[in-house]
Structure formats: structure tokens, C-alpha cells
Amino acid sequence: MRFRLLRGDVILKILLAAAALFVIGTVVGLAVELFLGSAPSLFKFGPSFLVGSKWQPSNNVFGAWPFIYGTLVTSAIAIVIGFPVSLGIAIFISEKLKSHQTFGYMLGTIVDLLAAVPSVIYGLWGVFVLIPLLKDYVEKPLNKSLGFISLFSGHPFGYDFFTAGIILAIMIIPTMSAVTRDVLSVVPNSQREAMYSLGATDWEVTQKSVLPYARSGIFGGFILGLGRAFGETMAVTMVIGNIPSVSSSLFSPGATLSSIIANQFGESTGVFQGALIELGLILFFVAVLINGLARILLWRMTRGKEIKA
């Protein structure tokens, strides 16, 4: 009898452990297969692939720099706009609406809905609605008045780094604001009460007591949002123009690591395909780094309080 009981336990544990191992195996398998898939390009170009600025499929010359540059520029725009907005939303919901939890929850749900909109619909909306708007009411006026700054120079026609960055900003807001909200909600009330008792205003309590306490968690949310911006594919592909260029103007068409894969993979073979898979390999390592770092930061902040955003 005792042996039979034990056997059931062992079988279940083995089955479940196998499922957990499968998760680890998937990540390892991803790394291995992307290495193998990118071999034609990996061995041909070596480390110079990362800094090569020429991408000429017709001449079999490939370098990843234009896409790394495009990814960095669009993500930077997204963060500059998206991070303060997300922080504002989180402060509004968890500090200002602290005594109206139902309303706060509803508002949070509405912001979360932004994450429910598929990427390709952001792209569709970007092409037909956002691009005409931005081109006529933001890019052209900026270009006319501040065109002497290289950031705003060129001939804006809407398919560019700027539009891609704006779309990304909208897309990372639900991620960053949700994580920040969770983190602010675990800041102990004693932190706030101590500041209030010193005669601080609402903002001073938030600024001097709540935000410093939550900073590592907020940074975790920031990194997670950055990770989403790095990897986001379809919406960016549809609005960025997909031209490998390293231009200092935000109003110039460009491409990101993921957008160029989606745009060119269909017609690729041989070394060309290997180069595109190698771009995927770069994305893989960036994703491991970013997500690993973010999880560690969030874990440190919440320390086993079961808040995993």
C-alpha cells in the first residue's frame, strides 16, 4: 500500500517536472536552432556583422548596424514618451484613486485593453490614420520651424522613425503602467503617513517617499517596456518604411531588427536568409538580457509578495 501511494507521487512529479523541463528546453532549443539557422551568415561575416552598415541582398553583403540603430532610435522615442505617461497613470491610479479602488480598477482595465489590440491592427491604424495626422500636423510644422536641427530635417512623408516610435509608445504604455501600478501598490502606507505627518503635500509624498521606495520595481517595469519596444514587429514594419538607413533625422524612413525580418524573410534564401536569422539571434540575446534583468529587479522589489507582473 505504502509503495503504491509513493509510486503515484513519483509518476506525477516526473510528468510535471518534464513539463517544466520542456520550458527550459524551449529556450535552449531556440538558442541552438537560431545559431544553426544563421550559420551561413555567422561564419561569413563574423563579429563585423554587428557593425557593418551595408545591407545589400543583391551583392550578398550584410551588416546589422542600420537595424540595431533603427531599433535603438524607435525604442528611445517610445520610452521618452511612454515612460512618463505610464508613470503618471500608475501614480493616478494607485495614489490619487487610493480611496476609490473600484474606479481605479476600471481605469486600469481600460488601459490594459491597449494591450489587447493586436499589433497588426496598430499597424493598420498607423498606416491609414496616424501617418496622415502626424505628417500634416506634427512632422511638417516641426520640419518647417526647426528643420535646421538635423533631428527634424529632411522631407517628412510619414513612414519614418518618428511614426514608428509614437506607435511603440502607445503599445508599451499598458505594460509599463501595469507593472508600475503593481509596484506602487506594495509600498507600505507607513511610508506615506510619515511624510504626511511632516506636513508634506500629496505630490511631495509621492515624489520623496513613494517613488524612491519603489524605484527598483519601477526600473523593472521600464526595462520590460523597453523589451516590448525592441521586439515589437508588425506595427513597426507597416509604418517605418523598411529601408536600411542610418539617418540622424527622425523623419527619415528606416528599419528595425524585427521589422526587416518580417518584411524581407519571404523572399530570402541562402546567406540572405542566414543574415535575417542572425538578426533574430541578436533579438534573442537582447530579450534574454532585458527580461532576466527586469525579473530580477521586480523580484527584489516585491520579495516574494506574489506580485509578478
Add this chain to the structure above:
Amino acid sequence: MATKYNLPASISLQRKIVNKLMTVLVIIAVALAIIPLILILGDVFMRGAPALSIGFLARAQNPLHVSSGGIANAIVGTFTMVGIAALISVPIGIGAGIFFSEWSNSKLSTFSGFMNDVLTGFPSIVLGLFVYVIIVLPSKQFSAFAGGIALSFVMLPIIARTTGESLKLVPMTLREASLALGIPRWKTVLRIVISTGKNGLLTGILLAVARATGETAPILLTASTSIYFAKSIFQPTASMTVLIYNYATSPYPSQQTQAWGAALVLILIMLALNLLVKLTVGRKIKGARMYA
């Protein structure tokens, strides 16, 4: 924080102004997030509604006479691939989730949970490349099968994490009571823990299905697309998202209208799944989110 109080009169004007200014700024931040949401949903409804009809939902695509075409083949394709993905990811994801929760002290559980979180954050196009290399390249064939496998990697970490988080909410006293009655651990887990936490498992599955339904990049690289109803799961297959992508970048206005129509259908499915989760059980489970 609970009680509202008045600031002392002696407080400097500057501090009062800064305080008010910051309140205004955070309200502006909320508006900045909600305005695009309203615009996107509004545009999809306004521009998509004219394309909708019974025929649009019942006919396959017709690229030559788009006005008489539909998106039925794409809807079937999407459901086929999400179905294949669910068959793979639901058992494995729930298994891993139970392990995260019931054996949470083991090293394997911690490490696998960490890897699971990393997998959640992967750009979905990387998952598409992975499946392209392991399935499409050797078989020289884009297929719904490959698309389903790619989507299963999208769904797996969501299901595993939501399952793990929701089972951790099951009170320890229930497990102890069951074990004290002499019920073996495996039976306790399968009969007591899971049946108590089954709403959480359902939440995870619904979230994962919603996420997979809206994915484009992994399908683009593995299932490609087609204008016909697929005769088997081993040939190129259409999906709603890839159809929207192709039609949105087409120069023909009639195809653009159909892209908006398909977008409306897709977004209705997504909103329905999300609201279902929110209204039923998602609130209690911290991990129950589409992203992050």
C-alpha cells in the same frame, strides 16, 4: 492616506502650485493613454462596419473580384492554428504551472519559472524564426501545422505562469487537510488543488488563446498565407492577421476596406475574450495579463 485633510495655511504658495500642477499632469497622462485607445477602437468600428456582411464572413477570399470576396478561409485558418497550438500548450503549460506552484521550493521549479518569464518576453517573431528553422526548412512546406507549433510557444509561458500563480492562491490548509486524511500527494494535487484553482487555469487558457489569435509575425514566417480554404494542415494557410497585413499594404481601396472589416472581426473576438477574463476570474490573479 485614508482621511482627507487640509494642508496648513502656512504652506508656501510654490509648494501648493507644484502640487496642483502634478495632479493636472498625471490626469493628462491618463488622457494620453485613453485617447489613442478610443481613436483606434472608433476607427476600426467606423471603417470596418461597412465591409461586414454575411457573405464577408462566409466566403473565401477572391483577389480578382474583391467585392465578392470574404475572409472565411482566414477565420477557419486562424482557429485551426490556435486549436493546434492549444492542443500542445495547454497540457504542457498546465503541467509546468502545477510544478511551479506545488514544488515551488525545488531548484528546477525556480529556474524553469525564470526561463518561463524570459520566454514570455521574447519577441514573437523570434519564435517564428525558430519554428521556421526546425519545421518549415526540413519539410520545405509552410503549413498550419508549423503555424500552430509557433503559436504554442506563444501560449505556453502564459498558461504556465497563470496556472502557477493561481494555484499558489489555493490555501495551504486545504492541502494539509487532505494529506492529513491520508490522501496521497498526487491525488491531493489533482483532485483538491486543481479543482479549487480551476478558474485560474481557465483564465490562463483564455488569455493565451486571445494572445495567439492576435499574433501575426510567427504565422507569417511559418504558415505563410493562401487565398483558399486549406485542404489539410500541411499546406500554406490563411489567417486573419496575415490577411489584414497583406490587405493593409495593398494599393486597392476595396482590399483596404476588407482589411478594416477583418480588423473589426478580430478585435471583437479579442475584446470578448478579454472581457470574459476580466469579468469572471482574472481580477484576483496578478499574473493574469496579456503582456508583461
